[in-house]
Amino acid sequence: MPRWLERWLRQQIAEYSRLAAELQQLLAQLGLTAAEIDRFHAWPARRRSVLHGLEAAHDYAARHGHLAVSHPTSHDGFALGKWLNQVRHRQRAATQPTRLGRRLTALDTWWNPPWPLDWQRYYWAARHHLHGLPEGVVWWTGAPDEDQARQWLHAQQASWHLLQPGQQELVSGAARGGVARCRFSAVPPRTNAIPEPVYRAHPRPQRSRSSTGFQANQSSASAPSSYGAFRSARSTSGRSS
Template sequence: MGPRQQAFDRGLAHATAHAAHHGHLAVPVDHLHDDFPLGRWLATQRTRAHDLTAERTAALTALDPWWNPPWPITWQRAYHAARRQTEQDAAAAPAGEWLTAQRQRVGRLHPEQRRLLENLGLDLPDAAASRAKNSLLPARERAFERALAAARAFRQREGHLHVPQRHIEEIDGEQVRLGQWLSNLRRRRSSLTTPNKRRFLDLWE
């Protein structure tokens, strides 16, 4: 067995232990498992996914079918956080800012993202109708909606909105300069329309 195979097997062993405990592999890039850089290792496997052997791909897929989803891994982490919250109170209907945001942009979701959300019990509106509604929004309003969704995703994942100035959040495959957006909005909050001001303030409550 060569050193590359040994390195893969070591990473797979840590991934197996993590998946057995948490049920998924959507970990942050800086995540450590028993001092092993599992997050960095998984990020590398995703980057090299097209070059992985069928055996290695199958091994990772067996641990988590969505270890390398066609959507941002940050979405997958937020989904698992929402799933945990739902499982903690099985009698409660799915709620929360992130889930609400998913309903609002359902027209941009991958069909499998819709299926995952519906499995949580989330009642999603018609995707085609949602796309038609979003297409009627002015470009500036669409950008605000996208940045607002990015802020909600960040807070859902991190538990706060102390976003570094240069932080970029990926949402629906698009990059949002979230740190800069929040900084700008704090400075010009008085110029926001009343509905947008309310939605911005709601982020901090």
């Protein structure tokens, strides 16, 4: 069977319940009935194929730069989000890294974080907005835009004492050096947008810490200047355009 046809069939199986009735009837003419779909999902070895899972994980990580995928995510017809969720549960139940876990770690060090995956996806989005997308990497469906990532970084500063040490390390690393290397060309420009005062390219008069809420939030010296990195990077981008 050609590889493209195998991928197409896996995609139809993964999304069968969401297909229109007419499409399900067409698949039935090919022998892919609802009963066959149920038998497919009842066969764990086929449903959770390690080979197909690693292949899909490798392709997804190469394309999007991470494995912090949401549960319903499918890649080339393979239910990657569900498969990774199962692997994470098995890895957390193990007393040491499994062979499969080590192979996934080689693709993404934080494929199995001890904090929510939503947080991890926002981290990757903020990092890519600050430093630019690595060569060959593209945005994933539903990725946070620049403003959402900026607000997320601001929220991390405001709740810095609540973050785990690993989270603090990631946020600090994302902010470090982001100004010099930031490229916003990957983010579609906003039209008819009124620039916010915090994005002015020219220096502003010094104000007391109590004059702005953002400056007051930065009273903790331990939190990195992630929000300021976005502000400076945006100003640099505006002068160069």
